[in-house]
Structures are given as C-alpha cells and as structure tokens.
Amino acid sequence: MTPSSPWHGRSLLLAGAIVLVALNLRPALSSVGPVLNEIMAGLGLSAAQASWLTTLPVLCLGLFGPLAPRLARIVGTDRLILAMLVVLAAAIALRGAHTPLALFIGTAVGGLAIGAVNVLLPGVLKRDYPGHAVAMTGVMTMAMCGGAAVAAGATVPLMNRLDGDWAAALAWWVVPALIAIVAWAPFALRGKRGGKAGGVLPVVGLWRDKVAWQVTLFMGMQSSLAYCVFGWLAPILRDRGISAVEAGLMVSVSVLCQLPTALVTPSLAGRARDQRLAVVLTQCGTAIGLMGCMLAPLSLIWGFAVILGLAQGASFATALSLIVLRSGDSHIAAHLSGMAQGVGYSVSAMGPLLVGLIHQQTGSWGPVAGLFLAIGALALIAGLGAGRRRTVGARVEGHASAA
Known part of the structure; x- marks a missing residue:
C-alpha cells in the first residue's frame, strides 16, 4: 500500500530510512578532497x-x-538498494588499506553502488509518495548534502585523531553505511516491497526525447561542478594559504549551506509555472561563489563559500526535481533518473579529471577558473531547456498503469 503522507506512522519510518540511505550517498566522495594532499x-x-x-x-x-x-x-x-548499500560498505572499508590498488578499487566500486541507489531513489519517492514526491525530493537532497558536509568537515579531524592515518579516516565512513543497511533492510525484505513487484517496468521513447536529454545535460553539468568542489576545492584553498583543517571546514560549511536551499527548492520549483528562473539563479550563484573562492581576498572567502553552498544546494535540488516533474509516473521517473544520472555523471566525470590535468600542465589554478565558467554556461543552456513546463515523450511498455 502506498503511504498517503510522509509524516505519520509507517510512512514516517520509511521516510527516516530513506534519509539514512541518502546520507550515505556522498561521504565516500566528499571525504577524499580534504585529505587529497596527504593521499x-x-x-x-x-x-x-x-x-x-x-x-x-x-x-x-x-x-x-x-x-x-x-x-x-x-x-x-x-532489494537492489539494500544490496548496493552492502557493496558500498565493503568498498568504503576496503579503502582503509594503505595501498593505491585498494584505494582505487574501493573508490570505483563505491561509485558503482552509489550510482545505482542515486538512480533508484527518485522512483521510490514517486511510487511511495505520489502526492508528496517533490517535498520528499527536498528531504532526500538535504540528507545527501548533509552527509557530504559532515564527511568534508570531519575527515581531517578524524585523521588527526587517528595519528595522521588518512586511510583509516576514509574507512571510518563505513559506520553510517552499516546503520543505513540496518534501517533499510526491514522495508527491502518485507513482502512484495522486496520482490519483483517493487521493480521498474520497461519504458520506450525516452532516449529519443529532447526534454530527457536537456534534463540529462543539466544534471551532468551542475554535477560536474559539485564534484569539482568535492574533489578539488580543499586543495585549491590550501594552495591559497589556508590550513588543512580550515580548508576542510570551509568546504564542509559550504556544503552545509546547501541544506536549506536543497530542502525548500523542490517545493518552490514545483509551485512555479516553470523552473527556468531557478536554473538562472542557481547557475549564476554557483559561478559567483566559485570565482570568489578562487580569486577573492582570503578575508572574503567564507562569504563566497556560503554563496556557493546555497547555490549548489538549490542547483542539485532543481536537477532532481526536474526528473520528477518531467516524468509521467514512477516507472518513467526511474528510467529518466537512470538516463540523467547515468549519462549525466559520465559527462560530469570529465570536470574533476580536467581540473587535475589542467593544473598539472599549467601549475596554476587560473585556467581552472575558466573551466568552471565554461561548465556553468553549459549547465545554464541545458537548464533553460529542461526548465520549461513539459513532460518527456516516453511511455511505459505494454501500456502499464502509471499508478
């Protein structure tokens, strides 16, 4: 039976489990940047x-x-979400070994697990909270941002408490993953929720749809900037003369500032006539925040870090909301989520890679600032198309019920 509201009884317990799952979708990523120099x-x-x-x-x-x-x-x-949480926990634990092979394998496998859960959760919200999917998207996004913020800020202090052992600090994030497994297991293993009835029906026409591609490119470009921040903002700040602890704290505070905008943006976006204004505001705010962190006097960087966080929280929430708002039902939402996050994240991966390559070739962060502006411009263009009030032209194969 589909919960009628996320705020009472069993629905509240399910919402809590979803929050705990979402909390674990970023620490494996955001914990690396603050200790990248030590690695x-x-x-x-x-x-x-x-x-x-x-x-x-x-x-x-x-x-x-x-x-x-x-x-x-x-x-x-x-059940697939539960399995991927187990895989994620194992991958995080593997990174505790002090070898390049363990670090890279653990990082890759963790990314695979997070990718699967990322894709499936929007469909879960559309299925289990059909009247509150947008509000729950805000809650889920806030939890993801919260997990990222805590990991970014706490990894360096953890390393210091563990006698400078960066590998042990990275492996410590297996603890919240284990908690999420315990919380999600009762819902995954109980009755039809865990069986094929909880699966996703085939969808046709999605990959030929222009709106779907616009949603996908917006997700990819804004995510590219987010992962550049996770991976490289702390090293950039440290090269500017900021200590390791303060740089990690600055990234953490920036990500923490994503929480309020991540929570309220989906509801505001859902009530608006379309989402183009949200796209413009979020991308301009992200550009201002990034340029300030990279180029402004050190005394002003905290303010720009706050601006960056507020903008990126709203940007990510807008991207997830577009998946829900542009989908006709939970099956289309799950497949659009797979397309947007699959292709989108594959494209966005080029951002962090180019940052390292450009910095190594030039020895400067100046050209990297130009890269950030170019990525932001592409996000703006794609978002203006995705933000128009339309739905994707896809259908559930076999004309299955959209309920």
Missing part, C-alpha cells in the same frame, strides 16, 4: 593520478546508473 604524499601520486582518483567514482556513477532499472526489474527496487 598524494603517502602514495606518491601525481596531480594527474589524483585527478583520476576524484574522477573515477563519478565515472562509475554514470556507467552503472542506467543498468539499475534493469536490475530492479529482476530483484526488486528495494
């Missing part, structure tokens, strides 16, 4: 190799994302 020194990695470390999980998010709806048809959406 490079400890393992002897070059800037180019480090760029692959920040790129690999995002690329894996994109590669595995489109497969998630197909696997969900076989094992069920909820």
